[in-house]
Amino acid sequence: MCGIVGAVAKRNITPILLQGLKRLEYRGYDSCGVALHVDGMLQRSRSTARVAELEAQVEKSGLSGFTGIAHTRWATHGAPASHNAHPHFSRERIALVHNGIIENHDELRAELKAAGYEFESQTDTEVIAHLVDQMYTGDLFETVQQAVKRLHGAYAIAVFCRDEPHRVVGARQGSPLIVGVGDGENFLASDAMALAGITDQIIYLEEGDVVDLQLQRCWIVDSDGKPADRPVRTVHAHSGAAELGPYRHYMQKEIFEQPRAIGDTLEGVTGIMPELFGDKAYDIFKKIDSVLILACGTSYYAGLTAKYWLESIAQIPVNVEIASEYRYRDSVPNPKALVVTISQSGETADTLAALKHARSMDMTNTLTICNVATSAMVRECALAYITRAGVEVGVASTKAFTTQLAALFLLTLTLAQVRGRLSEEQEATCLKAMRHLPVAISSVLALEPQIIAWAEEFARKENALFLGRGMHYPIALEGALKLKEISYIHAEAYPAGELKHGPLALVTEEMPVVTVAPNDALIEKLKSNMQEVRARGGQLYVFADADSKIASSEGLHVIRMPEHYGKLSPILHVIPLQLLAYHTALARGTDVDKPRNLAKSVTVE
Numbered sequence: 001m002c003g004i005v006g007a008v009a010k011r012n013i014t015p016i017l018l019q020g021l022k023r024l025e026y027r028g029y030d031s032c033g034v035a036l037h038v039d040g041m042l043q044r045s046r047s048t049a050r051v052a053e054l055e056a057q058v059e060k061s062g063l064s065g066f067t068g069i070a071h072t073r074w075a076t077h078g079a080p081a082s083h084n085a086h087p088h089f090s091r092e093r094i095a096l097v098h099n100g101i102i103e104n105h106d107e108l109r110a111e112l113k114a115a116g117y118e119f120e121s122q123t124d125t126e127v128i129a130h131l132v133d134q135m136y137t138g139d140l141f142e143t144v145q146q147a148v149k150r151l152h153g154a155y156a157i158a159v160f161c162r163d164e165p166h167r168v169v170g171a172r173q174g175s176p177l178i179v180g181v182g183d184g185e186n187f188l189a190s191d192a193m194a195l196a197g198i199t200d201q202i203i204y205l206e207e208g209d210v211v212d213l214q215l216q217r218c219w220i221v222d223s224d225g226k227p228a229d230r231p232v233r234t235v236h237a238h239s240g241a242a243e244l245g246p247y248r249h250y251m252q253k254e255i256f257e258q259p260r261a262i263g264d265t266l267e268g269v270t271g272i273m274p275e276l277f278g279d280k281a282y283d284i285f286k287k288i289d290s291v292l293i294l295a296c297g298t299s300y301y302a303g304l305t306a307k308y309w310l311e312s313i314a315q316i317p318v319n320v321e322i323a324s325e326y327r328y329r330d331s332v333p334n335p336k337a338l339v340v341t342i343s344q345s346g347e348t349a350d351t352l353a354a355l356k357h358a359r360s361m362d363m364t365n366t367l368t369i370c371n372v373a374t375s376a377m378v379r380e381c382a383l384a385y386i387t388r389a390g391v392e393v394g395v396a397s398t399k400a401f402t403t404q405l406a407a408l409f410l411l412t413l414t415l416a417q418v419r420g421r422l423s424e425e426q427e428a429t430c431l432k433a434m435r436h437l438p439v440a441i442s443s444v445l446a447l448e449p450q451i452i453a454w455a456e457e458f459a460r461k462e463n464a465l466f467l468g469r470g471m472h473y474p475i476a477l478e479g480a481l482k483l484k485e486i487s488y489i490h491a492e493a494y495p496a497g498e499l500k501h502g503p504l505a506l507v508t509e510e511m512p513v514v515t516v517a518p519n520d521a522l523i524e525k526l527k528s529n530m531q532e533v534r535a536r537g538g539q540l541y542v543f544a545d546a547d548s549k550i551a552s553s554e555g556l557h558v559i560r561m562p563e564h565y566g567k568l569s570p571i572l573h574v575i576p577l578q579l580l581a582y583h584t585a586l587a588r589g590t591d592v593d594k595p596r597n598l599a600k601s602v603t604v605e
């Protein structure tokens with residue numbers, strides 16, 4: 001979601017800005033643009049198509065320069081149209097890009113209109129551009145420091161001025177922004193990946209920081225205007241998304257990468273040791289009395305699955321909360337809780353805010369599970385476990401989810417051990433099962449041809465129900481989310497026991513009901529729920545374990561998974577649901593990797 005790149009150099013920076021935008025494309029966007037300082041003037045090019053189109057447009061116009069900014073936009077205020085695309089200009093003097101939401105934009109717009117400013121867009125961003133122009137003192141760095149004090153909400157901005165060539169000013173509050181330090185040139189970007197191959201010397205700006213980028217200067221002040229000494233880190237970012245190889249879409253590739261991703265995530269786990277989560281992990285794990293998991297979307301479902309594991313294996317009470325709810329509701333803080341945030345990018349705005357909210361209430365035992373070692377969440381938490389899924393390009397998360405589950409299972413075992421609830425024998429059995437996961441997943445992936453046949457049927461439907469029980473209920477939720485995200489079929493998930501309390505009213509012969517049916521202690525209960533569906537003519541599509549004795553019959557379609565995989569079974573059972581969503585979307589001809597209205601790292605509230 002939204003990408004920012006900025007540069008000040010002695011060479012033409014247009015290719016650097018466009019290349020940076022391409023590397024940020026995986027985050028999802030609906031329009032893009034670039035602005036440069038050209039012969040004492042501001043010039044820009046914007047497009048509602050892909051960055052490649054923008055590149056062609058820029059090439060045609062011959063746009064080039066030494067100072068500039070670029071942006072991929074995921075619209076929050078104003079339609080995805082070229083007049084709303086960034087960069088925004090103010091009076092041909094200020095050029096600005098922004099990631100985030102300015103909450104007091106209405107008030108500022110009214111004030112600026114009264115002062116004679118004309119608005120070309122419906123965005124909240126244009127307000128900042130005019131505000132900077134209105135407050136301009138002749139020194140952009142000084143002006144931006146004052147201007148951001150008027151903003152309420154979240155922002156990462158990059159701005160330059162016609163009258164100050166070789167200067168770009170950046171600021172962040174609630175949205176990510178990094179500085180890339182070069183040799184006689186300096187850069188800004190939403191993440192280090194955008195600058196891969198340009199510089200690996202990265203400074204992570206902190207909340208409230210404002211940075212002055214010039215050719216030989218990279219000067220940062222904090223929110224009080226005091227010089228801020230931020231460390232320069234060497235970051236070896238991958239140079240963008242990997243090749244597609246034999247796959248048609250990144251989502252398909254990422255589904256098939258799961259054996260490798262899980263193997264990498266658990267590599268180095270030779271035993272259950274708190275240190276896997278950080279130096280202070282043992283001390284923190286020893287003193288906690290409960291776990292509070294904060295997350296959004298798919299990561300929230302990973303958290304829900306972990307609740308079943310943690311309570312049954314580690315016997316510790318767990319609450320799982322949707323981050324955007326937790327951050328705004330009155331809750332009773334428990335300083336003895338372990339606060340666990342889960343996020344693929346480690347930058348998810350709601351989760352980050354929920355973490356800060358928890359900390360502001362003295363909940364300082366914090367752990368994050370995330371896929372980006374340099375992310376804000378890792379920096380903000382006392383402990384971290386980095387999943388090693390690799391870059392996930394598809395907007396619909398797959399390998400990030402299963403690697404989160406692997407990390408959460410490891411956390412469960414670790415807490416169980418610290419609490420004296422894990423025998424050596426159990427530890428050995430669990431470790432063996434974890435090590436075997438890549439092979440077990442591969443055998444589930446081999447079911448793809450059978451799932452494709454089901455997907456042909458699903459493609460003709462407009463609604464679907466997903467059922468699961470126990471720790472497979474969150475897996476049903478994830479399956480329904482995958483299907484709606486990329487195929488746009490309305491799908492809902494229920495704990496199977498809830499059917500009779502309402503959703504059964506929806507069941508007709510037209511309603512496919514996907515059932516996650518592992519051969520666990522609840523299988524007989526689940527079979528009864530399936531009968532309830534069949535009795536109303538519903539079509540059952542059941543993913544059953546090989547040993548669960550459920551056979552296909554009229555209206556009951558069965559795909560057999562490998563034998564029951566015990567507590568780790570959710571990791572296997574989500575995989576056919578990912579494939580079902582993928583192939584259904586493919587059959588419906590949707591844009592699988594970039595579903596409408598959605599973006600990847602969700603850095604706005």
Ligand code: HGA
Pocket residue numbers: 001002003072073074075076077078084098099100101102123124125604
């Ligand atoms: N609110 C601004 C920027 C949105 C954003 O961060 N996109 O990723 C807009 O709507 O243009």
